[in-house]
Every structure is written in C-alpha cells, then in structure tokens.
Amino acid sequence: MKPPARRPRPDAARPDAFRPDAARAAPPRPRNPTRSAALALLNAVLLRHRGLEEALDSLPPAEARDRAAAHRIAAAVLRRLGSLDAVLEPLLRREPPPEVRQALRIGAAELLLLETPPHAAVASAVDLVPRPFAGLVNAVLRRVAAQGPAALEELDGERLDTPGWLWSAWHAAYGPAVRAIARAHRVPAPLDLSLLPGTAPPAGAERLPTGTARLPAGTRITELPEFAAGQAWAQDAAAALPARLLAAVPGMAVADLCAAPGGKTAQLAATGARVVAVERDGNRMGRLRENLLRLKLEAELVQADAAAWNPGTRFDAVLLDAPCSATGTIRRHPDVPHLKRPGDIPTLAGLQRRLLENAARLLAPGGRLVFATCSLQREEGEAQAMAGIPGLVPDPVRPEEVPGLEAALSPEGWLRTRPDLWAEQGGMDGFFMARFRAA
Numbered sequence: 296m297k298p299p300a301r302r303p304r305p306d307a308a309r310p311d312a313f314r315p316d317a318a319r320a321a322p323p324r325p326r327n328p329t330r331s332a333a334l335a336l337l338n339a340v341l342l343r344h345r346g347l348e349e350a351l352d353s354l355p356p357a358e359a360r361d362r363a364a365a366h367r368i369a370a371a372v373l374r375r376l377g378s379l380d381a382v383l384e385p386l387l388r389r390e391p392p393p394e395v396r397q398a399l400r401i402g403a404a405e406l407l408l409l410e411t412p413p414h415a416a417v418a419s420a421v422d423l424v425p426r427p428f429a430g431l432v433n434a435v436l437r438r439v440a441a442q443g444p445a446a447l448e449e450l451d452g453e454r455l456d457t458p459g460w461l462w463s464a465w466h467a468a469y470g471p472a473v474r475a476i477a478r479a480h481r482v483p484a485p486l487d488l489s490l491l492p493g494t495a496p497p498a499g500a501e502r503l504p505t506g507t508a509r510l511p512a513g514t515r516i517t518e519l520p521e522f523a524a525g526q527a528w529a530q531d532a533a534a535a536l537p538a539r540l541l542a543a544v545p546g547m548a549v550a551d552l553c554a555a556p557g558g559k560t561a562q563l564a565a566t567g568a569r570v571v572a573v574e575r576d577g578n579r580m581g582r583l584r585e586n587l588l589r590l591k592l593e594a595e596l597v598q599a600d601a602a603a604w605n606p607g608t609r610f611d612a613v614l615l616d617a618p619c620s621a622t623g624t625i626r627r628h629p630d631v632p633h634l635k636r637p638g639d640i641p642t643l644a645g646l647q648r649r650l651l652e653n654a655a656r657l658l659a660p661g662g663r664l665v666f667a668t669c670s671l672q673r674e675e676g677e678a679q680a681m682a683g684i685p686g687l688v689p690d691p692v693r694p695e696e697v698p699g700l701e702a703a704l705s706p707e708g709w710l711r712t713r714p715d716l717w718a719e720q721g722g723m724d725g726f727f728m729a730r731f732r733a734a
C-alpha cells in the first residue's frame with residue numbers, strides 16, 4: 296500500500312479566519328473530528344481516569360456532533376486494548392508518546408475490528424499525530440493492515456483484554472466460565488427496554504422471558520416512538536430484576552435507596568406503590584427527576600446519605616441498589632476495567648455494609664429488603680449476603696419468580712446473573728441479588 300498523502304494543515308487564511316466574531320463563536324472544526332474526538336475520549340479515560348460518559352459530555356461543540364462515531368471507535372479500543380497493544384508491540388522499537396500510542400490504537404482498531412478501509416484508517420491515524428511522528432504511525436499501521444484481523448486470532452484475547460486482578464477474581468469465583476465472561480465483554484450490548492404496564496413492545500423487539508423488550512445493539516432509544524411517548528426507558532434485562540423481586544403492590548410503602556438515575560424507581564412507581572427515592576448526588580437526582588417526569592410517574596425524592604437517612608417511619612419494602620465497582624456492566628461501559636483498581640473493592644464493600652445496616656433499620660416488621668449490585672466481584676455480592684444483616688432473615692428467591700434464569704439461582708436463593716448468560720439472545724449484565732425479610 297502506498298503511504299497516504301498528507302493533507303495540508305488547516306489554513307489560517309481561510310476567509311472566515313478573518314472574522315473575529317466567527318472565530319470566537321466556534322473554534323475551527325478539527326480536520327478529522329470523529330477521530331479527534333475518539334482520541335480525546337481515550338486520553339480522558341486512559342490518561343486522566345475519567346469516565347467515558349463524562350468525557351463524551353465534555354466534548355467540545357465542534358466534535359460533539361461526531362459523538363456516536365467517536366464513541367464507537369473509543370469503545371472498540373477500550374474493549375480490546377490488551378490485544379491491540381499486543382499486535383502493536385513487536386512493531387515499535389520504543390514507547391511512543393501517549394497521544395501517538397492512542398492514535399496507533401485507534402488505527403489498529405479501525406483496521407482489525409471496525410472494517411474501515413485500510414487507506415482511510417491509516418491516513419486518519421496519521422492526521423492525529425504531530426508531524427514528526429507521521430512516518431512512524433504510517434509505517435506501523437501499514438504493517439498492521441498487512442497482517443489483517445488474523446493478527447488478533449493468534450492471541451489469547453480474553454486474557455489480554457481483561458486486567459489480571461479481574462481475571463484472577465472471576466476465575467476464583469466462576470472457574471472456566473471466566474473465558475465466556477471475557478468474550479461477552481467484546482461486543483456491544485443490545486438495547487434493553489422496560490415498558491410501562493400495558494405498553495406493547497416496539498416493532499422488532501424480542502420479548503425476554505423476564506419481560507424486558509430487547510432491540511439490537513446500536514438502536515437509538517431517542518428514535519423510538521415508545522420513548523417519545525414516555526412509555527419506555529433503557530434498562531438492562533438483569534437490572535430490571537431487583538425491583539421485580541420486591542413484588543411491590545399499589546399503596547405499599549417502598550424506599551428505593553441509591554436511586555438515580557431512577558430505572559428501578561420507575562419500575563416501583565409504575566406498580567402503584569408509594570415510593571420514596573433516596574439519592575446522595577444532586578446532579579444524579581436531577582436526572583432521576585427528569586426521567587420520572589418523562590414517564591409521568593410519581594415518587595417522593597429525598598437527597599440524603601442513605602447510610603444515615605432516618606425519616607422516622609418504617610417501610611413495607613426497601614430496595615438497596617448499592618454503589619459498586621460496576622464490573623457487571625463492562626459490555627455497556629468498556630471504560631470500567633481501565634478505571635477500577637483492586638483497592639476499590641474493599642472500600643465499596645464497606646460502604647455497602649453501612650447501607651445494608653441502615654436499610655434493615657428502615658423496614659417495618661415482616662418487610663422485605665432486596666439488596667443488589669451490578670458487580671461480578673463476590674465481595675460485593677455473595678460475601679455480603681453470607682455475612683447476614685442484623686435483624687433480617689433470608690427470603691430466598693424462588694425459581695418461578697425468574698423464568699429462564701433458574702440456573703442463575705444459588706442454593707441459598709440468591710440470584711447471580713453474568714454477561715455470558717443467555718449468550719444466544721445477547722447476554723445480560725452481571726448482577727447479584729439477595730432478598731431478606733425483617734424478623
């Protein structure tokens with residue numbers, strides 16, 4: 296392949312460069328806004344340890360319109376980072392500067408994963424780096440292009456793309472299934488919807504045994520009539536289970552602890568229960584409020600620390616969807632393995648314990664508590680349930696409550712979902728759920 300011709304740098308003498316108001320109003324659009332935005336996203340996650348969603352929201356206006364395409368590229372890099380680096384490694388004599396490394400990763404992902412035509416993939420990556428590195432990027436990516444996707448097939452991708460500490464923890468917890476879990480993390484998750492009672496699933500949706508309506512990955516929720524009509528919200532099939540296990544009924548007093556952005560609050564409010572949603576973060580509480588408004592559902596909103604909240608009344612049911620490492624959501628959030636550290640787990644487990652103990656104090660006699668985390672780490676799930684909660688007794692989940700997921704029930708009646716479950720239908724997030732009753 297011929298080296299791609301370098302296009303001229305943006306010309307400062309363009310006619311609108313002479314109009315100071317135009318220059319002030321909008322910075323010049325980068326030459327390759329999609330890849331520039333993808334580079335900004337990768338730098339934010341890998342160098343500054345910021346979340347991918349937050350980085351997407353911070354894209355400059357000139358690049359924001361390329362959001363979806365940039366997200367697709369950055370997510371592909373984050374999902375397969377270890378494999379892409381393993382392909383690049385033998386082609387580099389020394390470590391390039393971080394921005395050049397990200398450009399190489401973007402180019403390699405486009406060549407090996409995203410089916411971008413080789414000339415375009417190489418030329419766009421060359422455009423991202425300062426001139427002195429153009430030759431290096433060009434030469435390395437031409438060699439990657441020559442190898443083609445076969446370069447990935449020879450690697451132990453499941454291991455390379457999973458941080459060692461997560462691999463060890465999942466191997467200890469799930470044995471050989473760790474490979475299937477890692478494989479499930481390679482592909483974007485489908486769009487899962489929860490629907491208001493009486494709403495028909497959108498055209499083309501698959502109805503899962505637990506009630507979730509599923510559409511293919513990449514479907515834009517904002518383009519669905521059911522979303523516009525305030526009848527549907529995005530919620531992974533596994534994330535929809537904890538609220539169902541509470542079996543709320545009209546008039547029941549329910550506390551939803553750690554509630555934002557409100558997927559579970561919406562489910563509970565839609566049953567006709569009297570819901571109090573407690574959330575510590577003011578911005579996230581704002582999103583919860585907007586979501587309920589859109590769905591025309593009602594709940595009392597309380598901004599408070601749920602580990603200390605004491606409203607002076609007791610509830611028939613409490614849902615604690617506790618903050619956690621979110622390692623069960625890597626399909627939807629491929630930045631998670633790059634942001635979390637082993638030391639986060641005991642810290643989060645300690646917070647979950649304090650939340651659980653306060654949640655137990657909020658229950659009326661005979662009341663139900665469902666504890667849930669979207670984590671694959673046993674310390675944030677099984678170990679919490681095993682340790683027990685003062686004043687509560689186990690209330691095992693019964694197989695008939697979780698159709699199609701009987702295999703995910705433990706002998707204790709806890710539910711453990713994993714991304715490799717229902718693999719043929721597109722998997723589900725990894726969640727742990729346990730139910731208790733006030734003695």
Ligand SMILES: C[S@@+](CC[C@H](N)C(=O)[O-])C[C@H]1O[C@@H](n2cnc3c(N)ncnc32)[C@H](O)[C@@H]1O
Pocket residue numbers: 552553554555556557558559560573574575576579599600601602616617618619
């Ligand atoms: C897993 S998310 C909850 C998702 C939510 N239940 C839903 O279904 O949309 C955890 C939430 O807990 C909140 N949070 C963390 N610590 C908290 C605390 N001590 N008290 C109340 N909320 C807390 C976080 O801000 C975050 O919104």
